[in-house]
Amino acid sequence: MPSALRFAFGSTVCPAARDMPRARQAANTSSISYIAIPAKAFETNWQYLTNNLVAVLGLMFVAVWIVPLLRRLDLMSVFSYLETRFHPAIRMLASGLFMLTQLGSRMSVILFLPSLAMGVRRLHDTDRSGWWWLIVFIPFVGIIVLIVFWCFEGTRGPNRFGPDPLGALAAA
Numbered sequence: 001m002p003s004a005l006r007f008a009f010g011s012t013v014c015p016a017a018r019d020m021p022r023a024r025q026a027a028n029t030s031s032i033s034y035i036a037i038p039a040k041a042f043e044t045n046w047q048y049l050t051n052n053l054v055a056v057l058g059l060m061f062v063a064v065w066i067v068p069l070l071r072r073l074d075l076m077s078v079f080s081y082l083e084t085r086f087h088p089a090i091r092m093l094a095s096g097l098f099m100l101t102q103l104g105s106r107m108s109v110i111l112f113l114p115s116l117a118m119g120v121r122r123l124h125d126t127d128r129s130g131w132w133w134l135i136v137f138i139p140f141v142g143i144i145v146l147i148v149f150w151c152f153e154g155t156r157g158p159n160r161f162g163p164d165p166l167g168a169l170a171a172a
Contacts, residue, residue, distance in 0.1 A: 119146070124161035125154035 075081045083091035120130035126149055135142040157164050 119150065122150045122154075124159075125165065126150075126152050127155045127159040127161070 070076065070078075070081070073081065073084075075084065079091045079095050082094050116133065119133055123130055123132050128149060132146070132149065135145055138145075154164065154166065157167065
């Protein structure tokens with residue numbers, strides 16, 4: 001079997017992969033980030049500083065307890081522990097779910113703001129305030145009501161939120 005497949009199925013460890021988790025952690029907790037935290041906390045509120053200091057305590061817990069445990073067990077990651085303890089398929093499932101979770105959380109943040117703007121714009125076209133968007137917090141019914149509002153035809157001519165965006169198309 002080629003070495004890439006052996007690595008993919010967990011029978012070997014890529015030498016460069018040994019330093020990747022530490023490099024990723026170092027990038028997330030760089031000294032420049034922690035230099036900027038007090039300034040950001042002073043500008044906004046102190047909860048920002050508190051949350052980041054708790055993260056430092058969490059990192060110290062990982063450094064003191066988790067990393068020595070993994071070293072004692074001769075493991076490089078939690079995923080290799082899952083493979084040793086259970087089955088290589090569990091390792092693949094866990095790593096795949098981790099990647100999907102990371103991708104999903106980043107994509108949801110990226111897609112939420114444009115969808116919010118488009119939804120509010122559509123509510124404005126129907127002469128409703130953008131605050132109607134908050135109706136989605138009513139379970140089950142809220143999103144249905146919002147979709148119904150979005151399906152209504154917009155007001156013809158200008159309304160309190162501005163001119164009709166389709167008015168220019170109708171005149172042409």
